[in-house]
Amino acid sequence: MTRTVHLSSPDVGPLEEAYLIAALRSGWVAPAGPDLEAFEREIASRVGTRGAVAVSSGTAALHLALLGVGVGPGDVVLVPTLTFVATANAVRYTGARPAFVDCDPRTGNVNVPLVAELLRRLRARGERVGAVVPVDMFGSCADYTALLPLCAEAGVPVVEDAAEALGATHHGRAAGSFGRAGVLSFNGNKIMTTSGGGMLVSDDLPLLARARHLATQAREPTLHYEHRETGYNYRLSNLLAALGRAQLVRLDGMIGRRRQLRDRYAKLFAPVPGVELVGAEDGASNCWLTVIRVRPDRAGWRAAELAAHLREQDIETRPVWNPMHRQPAYADSESLLTGAADDLFAEGLTLPSGSALTERQIAAVLGAIDDFLTVRTGGSSA
Structure with missing residues (x-):
């Protein structure tokens, strides 16, 4: 062969080109615009959540989701050991520390009985568990039928890392819709791409509003630039959102x-x-x-x-x-x-x-x- 066969290359074509050209000609080049707003609505509709916030990466979405459920310094967050490093890194961004749980050997997804055991151990030591972050490995959802009641009983919020699983379901319910918040990735190798990008999805509208605020440098709604807390430059651009809209159609x-x-x-x-x-x-x-x-x-x-x-x-x-x-x-x-x-x-x-x-x-x-x-x-x- 003369050309490398890659693992998961971006799948783009004439429709993506048409959406991007239309976005360029609209004048909404940066930073936000109608394609960004439409992309958020369309992803939320696809996943079945009340809203969504488009950001620059799945990692950024994880960070905002963890902040949104109240994770902070001193907390412990349960994370599968079989995952990409971004899941663990986002925990550290908040000042919390990850504790790792092994997987089900058949699926690669988190071993739910081990989650129960580690929750029990941490609570017995008086540790505060800020969240459980299951990861939907290789495009298959974790066992939310078993996991969600367990976490609810323990009073621990679930942040679903569905970075690999857009379009997957668990008992008819879409990946990304489980727990307090869900996270999607549109990296170049994912099921669909915006070149780089991600999405935070949730039914919790105040959580989404807070994430949107933090993702735009926590700028206050004044004519001048005013900032009362530390924010982040996490928002997705209108042009990349246009690419994502075309990908979502396909x-x-x-x-x-x-x-x-x-x-x-x-x-x-x-x-x-x-x-x-x-x-x-x-x-x-x-x-x-x-x-x-x-x-x-x-x-x-x-x-x-x-x-x-x-x-x-x-x-x-x-x-x-x-x-x-x-x-x-x-x-x-x-x-x-x-x-x-x-x-x-x-x-x-x-x-x-x-x-x-x-x-x-x-x-x-x-x-x-x-x-x-x-x-x-x-x-x-x-």
Whole structure:
């Protein structure tokens, strides 16, 4: 191959170009404008919340959400150990400290019984738990049916990190709509993109109003510049919101293509011993990334070996997230672990999953995997 097949490239085309040109010609180049306001309304409608605030990144949305539920210095916030570092970093921005919880090995999502146990331990020590932040891993929602009542009984707010899960559902309810506030990401590799950007969604209108205020440098509504507290430069631009509006129009089609590709991976690996797909299998996932887990004692080969083979064909893969308790920046943090996240990091592999992949690229990826399996198993998996 002469061109790298990437994991999850942006999927943009003529509609995005048309929306951006229209926004430029409208004169609303910076900082806010009608596309920004419309984008917030449209995302809130899609997720099913009363409102939304568009910001510069999912990390910014997490920070504002945690501030909005009252997290501050001295608090402890429960965070999955299997996540991107932004989830933990946002906790530290508030002056609180994260405590990490291991995952369900089948889905990668947070282990709810471990959340219950860590809440019990922290409360027994007299610690104040400011929030629980579940992360909807790889596009599949966490088990909110079990998690929400648990947190409600403990009196702890939930901030849903749905950065990977826009378009996914749990028992018919949209990702981002669970808990006191939800967070979405529109980074370049996500299910839809605004180049960079994020969204805070919630039914709590005062929380959203407070977030909007803080996201615009906490400027007071006066003719002159007046600031009574520290704010942040977090708002999304009108131009990027226009890009997001076009992406949202196409979202269901992009999810559909990712689901079709996951199904093809599932068929390819179904007869292969020791290989399983990680995540929901009930059609509720947005299939942002397809992740396989390779158990070398049964498969006879390791995920890293398949990754090396694909790399030789200019096909990008990636391990799953290196758990937070392994990160040098968080090595001293409290953790409640079973080894599940460590196992997924050692045995998991993320495969090309983007909706922008052409049929030729998909065929090349599937063919390269089949070639590898043929050598390793002595016969084609097809």
